[in-house]
Amino acid sequence: MSRGTATFAFGPEGFTYDKPNRQFKGKNIIAFPNEYVVIDLETTGLSSYWDFVIEIGALKIKNGEITDQFQQLIYPGMEIDEFIEQFTGITNEMLIGQPYLDDILPKLDDFIGENIILGHNTNFDINFLYDNYIRCLGKPFSNNFIDNMRLSRKLYPELPHHRLIDIIEKLNIEASTFHRALIDCNYTYKCFELMKDEISARYGSLEAFQALFKYQYVDLTKLKAENKDFDETHPLYNKVCVFTGKLEKYTREQAAQMVVNLGGLCENNVTKKTNFLILGNNDYCSAIKDGKSNKQKKAEAYKLKGQDIEIIPESVFYDMFENS
DNA sequence: TCTCCTCGAGATCT
DNA sequence: CTCGAGGAGA
Numbered sequence: 099m100s101r102g103t104a105t106f107a108f109g110p111e112g113f114t115y116d117k118p119n120r121q122f123k124g125k126n127i128i129a130f131p132n133e134y135v136v137i138d139l140e141t142t143g144l145s146s147y148w149d150f151v152i153e154i155g156a157l158k159i160k161n162g163e164i165t166d167q168f169q170q171l172i173y174p175g176m177e178i179d180e181f182i183e184q185f186t187g188i189t190n191e192m193l194i195g196q197p198y199l200d201d202i203l204p205k206l207d208d209f210i211g212e213n214i215i216l217g218h219n220t221n222f223d224i225n226f227l228y229d230n231y232i233r234c235l236g237k238p239f240s241n242n243f244i245d246n247m248r249l250s251r252k253l254y255p256e257l258p259h260h261r262l263i264d265i266i267e268k269l270n271i272e273a274s275t276f277h278r279a280l281i282d283c284n285y286t287y288k289c290f291e292l293m294k295d296e297i298s299a300r301y302g303s304l305e306a307f308q309a310l311f312k313y314q315y316v317d318l319t320k321l322k323a324e325n326k327d328f329d330e331t332h333p334l335y336n337k338v339c340v341f342t343g344k345l346e347k348y349t350r351e352q353a354a355q356m357v358v359n360l361g362g363l364c365e366n367n368v369t370k371k372t373n374f375l376i377l378g379n380n381d382y383c384s385a386i387k388d389g390k391s392n393k394q395k396k397a398e399a400y401k402l403k404g405q406d407i408e409i410i411p412e413s414v415f416y417d418m419f420e421n422s
Numbered sequence: 423t424c425t426c427c428t429c430g431a432g433a434t435c436t
Numbered sequence: 437c438t439c440g441a442g443g444a445g446a
Contacts, residue, residue: 126437126438138435139435139436140436141435141436142436143436144434144435144436145436149436152436181436182436185436186436217435218434218435219433219434219435219437220435221434221435221437221438222434222435222436222437223435225435226435245437245438247433247434247435247438248437248438251433251438251439259433259434260433260434261433261434261435262434262435277436311439313424313425313440314440315423315424316441317423341442342442342443343442343443344441344442349440349441350441350442378442380442380443383428383429383442383443383444386443386444391442391443391444392443392444392445393443423446424445424446425444425445425446426443426444426445426446427442427443427444427445428441428442428443429440429441429442430439430440430441431438431439431440432437432438432439433437433438433439434437435437
């Protein structure tokens with residue numbers, strides 16, 4: 099059985115293969131659709147390249163209620179190993195006589211239609227479907243999809259893990275058996291509906307929640323001192339600091355807060371008012387060719403013009419906090 | 423301010 | 437994969 103479009107460049111010992119280019123894959127979206135299809139696959143392993151689908155489960159949801167379901171064991175054309183038998187409860191015996199994936203995918207395609215997909219770590223299932231759609235149906239799997247894991251990470255950042263089981267426990271959902279496709283679809287559906295309610299209650303609207311996934315612009319000029327009294331003799335008092343590069347010991351925002359707490363000020367870019375430019379590490383930045391960021395070049399230029407500006411490494415910056 | 427890029431870290435799916 | 441941090445340029 100074909101395993102997709104990947105090709106070997108070397109022998110089995112040191113093989114490489116083309117990174118799958120799933121250019122027509124749907125988008126991972128944050129949405130509350132009236133209608134969606136929950137999908138879960140059981141497979142022979144984690145790799146969409148090496149492994150095979152052995153079970154497909156799907157639920158159709160309309161206005162929060164299950165209206166249809168799809169469940170099918172798949173004969174993978176080979177024996178599955180003991181770990182997967184144990185893990186899923188699907189045995190080799192159960193798979194003998196089951197249809198091939200090639201025969202089932204057209205039916206699944208009909209079932210799903212244009213619907214948005216819901217899953218847990220949905221990329222996993224989507225990637226398996228995408229590659230097998232190309233192979234069996236000659237077309238990509240392009241439906242947009244929602245990922246419960248992504249929602250959970252934003253909604254419950256205090257959780258140490260965001261596996262399906264963790265969300266089930268967090269939401270007090272009754273659960274006993276796991277790792278059968280349709281059963282996990284049910285859990286995923288319940289988790290989503292409950293998280294949806296929580297999001298509405300906590301953020302008021304979907305848009306407000308979506309905004310949390312957008313880039314949050316950090317403006318260091320808006321930092322406020324956490325204390326009131328300043329040592330007016332401190333070298334950073336009333337001085338304007340700017341950072342460039344990645345700091346070793348703190349995030350930029352933490353370091354900036356330390357400055358502000360001493361009565362100093364921070365800016366996001368070097369200006370005529372800047373007194374200190376603190377150099378972090380910019381080795382990793384491919385945009386910087388000669389080791390100096392634009393901020394550093396700008397600061398050097400101001401210094402030549404006589405501005406009261408010092409360019410200091412991170413360690414010297416921390417030294418200024420020692421004797422305070 | 424905002425958007426786009428790159429990089430590294432961390433996590434989940436069977 | 438997604439996210440956060442940072443640089444650059446508009």
